[in-house]
Amino acid sequence: MSATETAIASAEAHSAHNYHPLPVVVASAEGAWMTDVEGRRYLDLLAGYSALNFGHGNRRLIDAAKAQLERVTLTSRAFHHDRFADFCTRLAELCSMEMVLPMNTGAEAVETAVKTARKWGYRVKGVPDGMAKIIVASDNFHGRTTTIISFSTDPEARADYGPYTPGFEIVPYGDLTALREAMTENTVAVLIEPIQGEAGVLVPPAGYLPGVRELTRERNVLFIADEIQSGLGRTGKTFACEHEGVVPDMYVLGKALGGGVVPVSAVVSSADVLGVFKPGEHGSTFGGNPLACAVALEVIAMLRTGEYQERAAELGDHLHRELGLLAGGGAVEAVRGRGLWAGVDIAPALGTGREISERLMEERVLVKDTHGSTIRIAPPLVISKEDLDWGLDRLRAVLSA
Incomplete structure (x- = not known):
């Protein structure tokens, strides 16, 4: 052989x-x-x-990783480390937002976005406990955890993993009328990919993303953009949302943020949204570790040049x-x-x-x-x-x- x-x-x-x-x-x-x-x-x-x-x-990313490997790779979030503040600050600036919640994988970041939206819905919007709804698009791909595949329309991703997590409404991708009709007083977020990758690189109709932005503002609903694949330079802009002049309430990032060196993901949003978390309510042992932050900081610096x-x-x-x-x-x-x-x-x-x-x-x-x-x-x-x-x-x- x-x-x-x-x-x-x-x-x-x-x-x-x-x-x-x-x-x-x-x-x-x-x-x-x-x-x-x-x-x-x-x-x-x-x-x-x-x-x-x-x-x-990539030599810049490998050098950044090597330099950090010689210093410290993991502290857990039980302690501060000297790369964390810079990472959060620079990533928030890149996104024109205020706060960052770092995780490791894309699926973890999506799970974090779901938890954030629900907690915001209960603490800020005033949705009755246990009634929060999140609207998603058909043919989506946001990850493979039990909760995420609960709102997948792909039989291969979803079959044989029930019972499924409730609280999600699925509407056709690119259909603003369906999105409007699905919204209720208990809707806390709309979670979509600005371009659907796994579905075959589907670009929504012109005006769809601005329409989502307008609807979510009108109804006091969070617009969550999953830019795990589409973000960080892939489409010719830092974020795919920029092609239509749209800024969501929350970015979900991953993949390229780790430069192909280490897994790094993050949820980036305003202080009003991410401020709903208090110590002990969410976390990750490896999320925001020094090695990840060092590599991601170099990624951010590379993207800032344009x-x-x-x-x-x-x-x-x-x-x-x-x-x-x-x-x-x-x-x-x-x-x-x-x-x-x-x-x-x-x-x-x-x-x-x-x-x-x-x-x-x-x-x-x-x-x-x-x-x-x-x-x-x-x-x-x-x-x-x-x-x-x-x-x-x-x-x-x-x-x-």
Whole structure:
């Protein structure tokens, strides 16, 4: 057996089969390229679902992590540490907000947002105890905890995990009329992705996000934007909400905030909203740890220059222009997205999204499928135009074959 086959066989034998990875075994990576255990190089057009916005092994982020590793990595929140205040201050400034509640993973941040909204609803809005409702959108993906999958419409994510957590109302994504009709006096929040990633990089209709903002203000309801995938430069802006001039009441962040080095997530909001928490009411042993803060501070500093957002916008225009030429030719049925992020619907006659991903892997390009016939393209923001074009050439070759 080859080194690849041996590693895959061992993984299949000793790990739960909750993922179906492509049959490649990565051993090292740099920038937009990954190398497998047998020395083959692959162009990464997935970037860890946006966790690697700044590329593999980014020197600024690695140096920040190394420097912190030599000092202190964990204190728990039982004590202050010297990176925490700067992290919270700089992230709040980046979001034009006031307070930060750090966690580790995206799902933890969404859970934190849910708890925040409910507590705000009871303590501030005056919703009767146990009656708080949060409105979400169909085809959402916010994580995989028991509470979060309770408001998922994806059968694979939801089946066999009941009983489910109540308190959520699901409406069609992009439908302001349905959202308005779902609101009641007990509605405490609307939780949506400004662009739905797992659903196939779905961009809502123009005017939808401003409409959500207006409705939530009118009804004294929190607008929570899950920017875990769409935020921190991916779409050509710091946040996807910015494309329509919208500022929500709360950002939910993760993935790229840790630079692909450590898991870092956060809920960012106003003092009026996050101020509902008192000591002991919510927390995390690793949330806001010194190593995470050191890396995230470097991520924030990189984003403050605007160069990564500008690069995502410019290369994103090129990406969508080239993908648009494929649409309507029989091989590609539709292309969606914004910035360096695209969902490409492959004509079913050519194969499933999984099959196209496997063929691209054979051409040394790595993408990932979703929802049957769709592949997602989300390269690191540091990718060169030449490498991006090389990957697009491989896609054309696979589709034409």
